[in-house]
Amino acid sequence: MGPVRNIPQHKKLYEILRKHITGGIYKEGDLLPSENELCQLYGMTRPTVRQSLSSLASDGYIRKHQGKGSIVHQLPKEIGILSVSGTTSAVGARNLKTKIIVKPVLIPWENDFMFPLSELERESGCIYMERLRLLDDIPIFYDISYIANVNLPRITSRQFENRSLFQILREHYQIEIKGGEQRIKAIPASAKISSFLHLKKGEPVLHLERKMETNNPGLFLYSSIFCNTEKYSIFGRF
Amino acid sequence: MGPVRNIPQHKKLYEILRKHITGGIYKEGDLLPSENELCQLYGMTRPTVRQSLSSLASDGYIRKHQGKGSIVHQLPKEIGILSVSGTTSAVGARNLKTKIIVKPVLIPWENDFMFPLSELERESGCIYMERLRLLDDIPIFYDISYIANVNLPRITSRQFENRSLFQILREHYQIEIKGGEQRIKAIPASAKISSFLHLKKGEPVLHLERKMETNNPGLFLYSSIFCNTEKYSIFGRF
DNA sequence: TTAAAAAACATGTATTTACAAGTAAAAATT
């Protein structure tokens, strides 16, 4: 069959429209072509087109209105895992730099880990890394990542500096994030956290504990993230 | 206009299965009946059943696995204020009591409101209220709500004590929350906040600023929520 | 007994068809 990848049509159209929206071809408030027009344009039938639009809607890129059409919705500029919206209007992903504090190493899991672990995960050990993320040279995230060491050869020797962890997992291991859960707290900065995030000890810090599911059943990504929200907020949609 | 509402089949099945899951008939890890079985059970065709399952999956109630089936997913056990899903389940807390601090009153909008407002919203004025929410008699949320005064007769005179604002809006005004956006910060407790939440001044507090969209285009709900996350975390899915 | 092959069954993708219901523009009427 050659190098032809079998990506479903509805996924292709989803990606096309998503790029058109994020790329600015369609702007906020714009009306997307009607479902029937999209059918003609891309040679698909309406249920297929509707599946793409349905995904775009549930991901927050568009809103659908019966009788009117699909309207492009304002969307957050994504930065890595989180979305940040601050006083400055549009924060591009280019301004976010990543600094490795602890390179990926294989260690045993902590006994009192923040999420319950399966037998398999415990046995496999834990790939551990610490990163600092800076926006305009201001430290925003102090990020501790944990991954179970299952079927991820040579991951500890890869370069993480300018690529997100998720990008590497997707490109080299075909791992996609399917969803997850998180706990959010406001805590006082410890000595360690405050020095990393350029805060005074005891100042409020946002703490996220996340568990992410992947397309590989049994493989989860965990992270503990400390955010300096003095200047920027965490932004989210639902 | 008769009160008869034609609720679509896929939405009915969604509600049935959702209640079965939240009610404990299906527990975490359980396999739902297969799509074909559901077709027979409820007299629908597979596309209709699949639409229900697709909604349940995107709302985090189930996970679908090709070849296996639909598996019931762990539900948030903690306070799920972040997980407002399309139809009903907003804040799933049984022991959560509400205490009104400021009864609903009609006031002009603040000049430096946290979200940009439309002309219509500004002209209409603002229904303002403050509430305190307690979990096991511990104050957890200090909640300030803002609604534009458009087509909501007698709302300032309604009883809010034991019913959620969302419930009243749904039952009396047919208003449903379709989605929204939020900003999250960790801030030091002010004198006022700290006294409401039983904290010391300066202690970390979680601050959420939310804008919620409704099925009524142009009508938004806004809220500013201060959370005591000393003992509980905010829980969310994505 | 073990391992490979086949079958049965699950969800995924896609087409075709039909009608319902909401919205907006055009046409007809007053």
Add this chain to the structure above:
DNA sequence: AATTTTTACTTGTAAATACATGTTTTTTAA
């Protein structure tokens, strides 16, 4: 000219059909 009605176009709902692909169980063969 202003209002009402009609029409055209939009998305929403739903059925029937077909085949693809992944998973599990059963059967068959070594």
